[in-house]
Structure formats: C-alpha cells, structure tokens
Amino acid sequence: MVSDTIVAPASPLMPSPIHIIRLSGSKVLEILSKLTRKDFSSKEPRKFYLARIYGENGEELDEGLVVFFKAPHSYTGEDMAEIFIHGNPILTDYIVKLCISYGARYAREGEFTKRAFLNGKVTLEKSEAINSLIRASTLEGVKRSFSVLKGEFEKLMNTLREEILDVVSQVEASIDFPEDVDYELTYEEIMRKVSELYQKINRILSEWKSTKTLIYGAKCVIVGKPNVGKSMLFNSIIGYSRAIVSPIPGTTRDFIDSDVDIGGAIVKIVDTAGVRKTYDPIEKEGIERTLKIADSADILICVFDSSEKELQEDDEEVLKIIKASQDKKVIIAINKIDIGYSDFWINLLRKKIEEISEKNIEGKQFAIIPVSAKERIGIDAIKEEILKFFSQSISSSESVSIITSRQKAVAEEILQSVFTARNFMVQSDYLGTAYSLRNAIKKIDEMLGKESSHEIIDKIFSTFCIGK
Ligand SMILES: Nc1nc2c(ncn2[C@@H]2O[C@H](COP(=O)(O)OP(=O)(O)OP(=O)(O)O)[C@@H](O)[C@H]2O)c(=O)[nH]1
Ligand SMILES: [Mg+2]
Structure with a gap:
C-alpha cells in the first residue's frame, strides 16, 4: 500500500473560471485542516463544503469548494481530496506548494490513476x-x-x-x-x-487501425516539389499564416506542423520541404525529413503546380512517394488553378496515377482536387476528403476495440x-x-x-x- 501523500493541479495552469487541486494519501486530512482550518474527519465524506483557503501566515487567500473522500471510497482507493478554487495559475501553484510544505509531494504523471490501479480500483486497460x-x-x-x-x-x-x-x-x-x-x-x-x-x-x-485514427487522430502531410504552393496551402488549411511563403524554390527547409479541428476531428497538418534533386546539404537534410514524415503519414496531400505546361522531373519524385504510399489516403491537390491549366493536369495526373498505382482512382483512397491556395478555392473539398478518412473509420468499426x-x-x-x-x-x-x-x-x-x-x-x- 502506497502511503505518501501526493498533490497536483488537475486542470491546466492558465487563467480559467475554476482550478482543481487533487490530493491523495495518508496526510490528506491533516493538510486540509491546515489549508482550511476545518476538521474534515468529522464531516460526511463525498460532499462539497464551502471553505476559506489560508496562506502560510494565516492570511485569507480564496474561498472554494472542498470534497473529501475517505479510503477506500475514492478514485485512488486512498484518502483523497479535491479543492475547487478560482482559476488563477499563481494562486493554484502557491496552494500546491503549500500542500508540499505540509507534507505532500508533487505527483508524477498519471500517479493518481496508477494508485487506483495498484489499489485494485481499476484494471490496466481501464486505466488506459x-x-x-x-x-x-x-x-x-x-x-x-x-x-x-x-x-x-x-x-x-x-x-x-x-x-x-x-x-x-x-x-x-x-x-x-x-x-x-x-x-x-x-x-x-x-x-x-x-x-x-x-x-x-x-x-x-x-x-485497431480505425480506432487508432479515432482516438489518436491522423497525420496529414503535404508534399510536392519546391514552389508548387505547399506552404500557402498549409496556411489556407490551418486558417492563418504560419509558414513562410515565397517565390524562391526551397523556402521551407524543416517541416512545420499544426493541429487543426476539421469537422470535429483533430488532424495534424504538416508542411514539408519541397522534394527535388539538390546538392545543398541543408536542403538535402530537409528532403530526407520530408520523405521520413511522408512515410509516417495517414493522409498525403500531394501538390502539383497547374501553371506549368507539363510534369517536371522533380514531380516524378512526388509520384514515387505516391507509389510507395500503400495504404495511405492520397489527396492530389492541383494548385494554382487561378492561373493554371486545371483540366490538362487532372487528366495527366489521373493517367499517371493509374499507371503507378493499384489503387482505384475513383475509390475512397484517392481524390484529385483542383485548388487555388491563393484564392482559397478547393480548400473545403480537401477538408471534406480528410473528414472522409475519419468517417470510413467510424463505419468500419465496432464499438468494443x-x-x-x-x-x-x-x-x-x-x-x-x-x-x-x-x-x-x-x-x-x-x-x-x-x-x-x-x-x-x-x-x-x-x-x-x-x-x-x-x-x-x-x-x-x-x-x-x-x-x-
Ligand atoms: N497564383 C497562385 N500563386 C500561388 C498559389 N499558391 C502559391 N502560390 C505562389 O507560389 C509561390 C510558392 O509558394 P509556397 O507556398 O512558398 O511554395 P512551397 O511549395 O511551399 O515552396 P517550397 O517551400 O520552396 O518548397 C509563392 O510565390 C506563392 O505566392 C496559388 O494558388 N495561386
Ligand atoms: Mg514551403
């Protein structure tokens, strides 16, 4: 039986209406009496009590709600308390430190649930x-x-x-x-x-595959040769100007990511360095990183520049990534349609992909979307395709997994x-x-x-x- 007393804030340390501080262990009652000048051992457990919170010199700090749980009828199975105070991070931090000075120690990650597991309150898979x-x-x-x-x-x-x-x-x-x-x-x-x-x-x-997506989300990586508009597309999808956009090929060196809520699903969108043959060692490193992260993606957005007259040698590198993509969902974004040849590129890429891929181009795994990152055309269509990836997971899964x-x-x-x-x-x-x-x-x-x-x-x- 673990007996030392742990303390930690159970809410993020940022200004908010309420913060919760949790305590668990043998000294909970003692610490509560020092903090509130109330004797919780004589009170009915598992009930809210309004209490003043006092500082180290007896000064009044705040007023909040305190719940005491008597072992074994608590989350951890030990004596426990939850203190609800006004959500000022400095105040919360001070009270946590006060608890430590009264004999608690700062809890480690997941330690409350670990104690619950060790005390037989939950099984391991339930803790997870x-x-x-x-x-x-x-x-x-x-x-x-x-x-x-x-x-x-x-x-x-x-x-x-x-x-x-x-x-x-x-x-x-x-x-x-x-x-x-x-x-x-x-x-x-x-x-x-x-x-x-x-x-x-x-x-x-x-x-597992679909549950993994639904719980841990999806990684969506944007690839393409330099200057096709990956960074501008990235900014359009995430909704603000995060990545540098410039007409100089090779602008993005390292990958940049951002978590976005797309129709109720959190998706990590990643902008990458453009793939091309290069002798610049830094750019080369960037491209290697692009290939690695593309390999770990669930969804690939492969960008092509429709303002060009034909497929370039560096575009072939992107086709190689598509060929190797296996079970990933691939979205082909034909960018710059505001100044480009949209139909020509749709046909060209349709043919190319049919050549290199066994995937059914009309199937769920593939989509060709004409886009203008600059004019924000086709962005919603891309988001819809990303959402389809999630809805596929929902329909193909049972609830116990x-x-x-x-x-x-x-x-x-x-x-x-x-x-x-x-x-x-x-x-x-x-x-x-x-x-x-x-x-x-x-x-x-x-x-x-x-x-x-x-x-x-x-x-x-x-x-x-x-x-x-
Ligand atoms: N007309 C037009 N220009 C675009 C569009 N998208 C991007 N551009 C321009 O294309 C150039 C390259 O854009 P970036 O987003 O930096 O391209 P990138 O693919 O990230 O390039 P690298 O980081 O060098 O690999 C910039 O001058 C953009 O303004 C578009 O939809 N239409
Ligand atoms: Mg870029």
Whole structure:
C-alpha cells in the first residue's frame, strides 16, 4: 500500500473560471485542516463544503469548494481530496506548494490513476481508457474509450479467456486420460474451436487501425516539389499564416506542423520541404525529413503546380512517394488553378496515377482536387476528403476495440499463441496445444494488468498527464 501523500493541479495552469487541486494519501486530512482550518474527519465524506483557503501566515487567500473522500471510497482507493478554487495559475501553484510544505509531494504523471490501479480500483486497460478518453481526437474516439472504461473490453477478454480455458481443459483431459473415450469434444471439435478463437482475436485486432485514427487522430502531410504552393496551402488549411511563403524554390527547409479541428476531428497538418534533386546539404537534410514524415503519414496531400505546361522531373519524385504510399489516403491537390491549366493536369495526373498505382482512382483512397491556395478555392473539398478518412473509420468499426498500441501488441501475442496451438493440433500434439493455449490465457491476464511487470506499468502511466 502506497502511503505518501501526493498533490497536483488537475486542470491546466492558465487563467480559467475554476482550478482543481487533487490530493491523495495518508496526510490528506491533516493538510486540509491546515489549508482550511476545518476538521474534515468529522464531516460526511463525498460532499462539497464551502471553505476559506489560508496562506502560510494565516492570511485569507480564496474561498472554494472542498470534497473529501475517505479510503477506500475514492478514485485512488486512498484518502483523497479535491479543492475547487478560482482559476488563477499563481494562486493554484502557491496552494500546491503549500500542500508540499505540509507534507505532500508533487505527483508524477498519471500517479493518481496508477494508485487506483495498484489499489485494485481499476484494471490496466481501464486505466488506459481514462487516458485515451482525455486525449481522444474525435467524439467517436471518446465513446470507444468510454466503452473500455465501463468494462466492455474486460468482458470481451474474460469471455475469450473462458472459451480458451474450456478448450484447454478438454485438451488436457485427453492427455491425462487418453484411454477415457468419454471426452466432451472430439478432435474435430477442438480444431474448430481453436480456429474460431483465432478468427475472433483477428477480428478484435482488425479494429485497431480505425480506432487508432479515432482516438489518436491522423497525420496529414503535404508534399510536392519546391514552389508548387505547399506552404500557402498549409496556411489556407490551418486558417492563418504560419509558414513562410515565397517565390524562391526551397523556402521551407524543416517541416512545420499544426493541429487543426476539421469537422470535429483533430488532424495534424504538416508542411514539408519541397522534394527535388539538390546538392545543398541543408536542403538535402530537409528532403530526407520530408520523405521520413511522408512515410509516417495517414493522409498525403500531394501538390502539383497547374501553371506549368507539363510534369517536371522533380514531380516524378512526388509520384514515387505516391507509389510507395500503400495504404495511405492520397489527396492530389492541383494548385494554382487561378492561373493554371486545371483540366490538362487532372487528366495527366489521373493517367499517371493509374499507371503507378493499384489503387482505384475513383475509390475512397484517392481524390484529385483542383485548388487555388491563393484564392482559397478547393480548400473545403480537401477538408471534406480528410473528414472522409475519419468517417470510413467510424463505419468500419465496432464499438468494443483495442485502444492502445500496448493492447495491440498483447493481442498479437494472444493471436500468435492460438495460431501455434492450432499448428500443434494439426500434428495431434496435445501437449503443445495445451501449452500454447495456456500461454494465450497468460497474455489475456497481461492485457488486463493481472500479470504485468513494473516496467510496463510505469511506462503506461508515464504517458498520462500530471494530476490524472
Ligand atoms: N497564383 C497562385 N500563386 C500561388 C498559389 N499558391 C502559391 N502560390 C505562389 O507560389 C509561390 C510558392 O509558394 P509556397 O507556398 O512558398 O511554395 P512551397 O511549395 O511551399 O515552396 P517550397 O517551400 O520552396 O518548397 C509563392 O510565390 C506563392 O505566392 C496559388 O494558388 N495561386
Ligand atoms: Mg514551403
């Protein structure tokens, strides 16, 4: 049982109507009495009380609401308090420091939730759901996180565990009493059950890609040769002049990014250095970075300059990026249509892309959009295409899903164990089958945090905010 007392602001330190300070641990009552001159041990817990807050020399600082939670009936399972004060960052910071001088220490990232986990108040995947609920980039991502938080995923995992256990006990009975012909399941039935388990886990895993988008958002990278108008397009999409625009090719050297809300989805838009053959070492480094970040994108906006008469050698470099883009969504922006040959470029690029890509140009993954970054023509069409990427994720997903990359890695291990079990079964190796299925069960326990190492647990909570 952890007993030292932790304190942290649970709201961002900026001027706002209310700030909340959280405390958890054995000294909460003592600290509260020093702060408020009230004895909360004699008060009914889990109720709001109006209280004055006093400074170190007894001066009145503020008046706010205080709630005390008596262990184990609190978020962390320990004695806890939440203090609601006026949202001045200097005041909040002062009160937090005061709590520290009264015996608390500053909480680490996610430490409140970590204590809740260690005290058995939440399972590991539910702790992760709290974090992803706070960070989700879309409302749908919030809903998915909440479905895990309310136990839907735990239920799914427990059912899976039961099903595997059921098969394991049959397989183990066949090993222990081979002469006993009264098995409930025949070889074929075990085989069928193992295959069904495999498919079920595979289905859970296949939801990850769309859930990942809905929770963690999408990265949308703008690429193109120099001077096609990438930076101007970037500024038009994000809605203000963030990147430098100039007629000199090679203006953008490093990539620049900005998070934007596009129709209720948070998208990271990235402007990059124009790709071309160059001997300038700094520009070369910039281009390497462009290629790297383009590789990590979910959506590519490939920009071409329609004021030119034909495709240039450097445009071919961009076509190579499109060719390598595989499962990314690609938006082709034919820019400068205010001074360019829009139809010529649409036809040209349509043909080029059909040549280099197996993707269906009319399909969901591809879009060719005539744009003028300067006149703000086609910007809404680009945003709509970005939004389609999210709506595809919503329609292709069920509501119970894996919500973190850790869960995905564990689910892959479960899948692998069941796959190995199936292979052993093919060879009628019951011992190997039972061993692999037991392994899958261990992994399910790991998924729910029953079998996790300290390192894994520390790593998970280190991604949380302070005060959560
Ligand atoms: N007429 C017209 N000019 C544009 C348009 N978009 C960009 N330009 C001009 O094209 C030039 C290059 O624009 P940038 O946005 O800096 O181009 P870039 O692709 O970021 O260039 P690099 O950073 O050098 O790779 C500037 O002079 C812009 O004013 C457009 O839609 N129409
Ligand atoms: Mg630029």
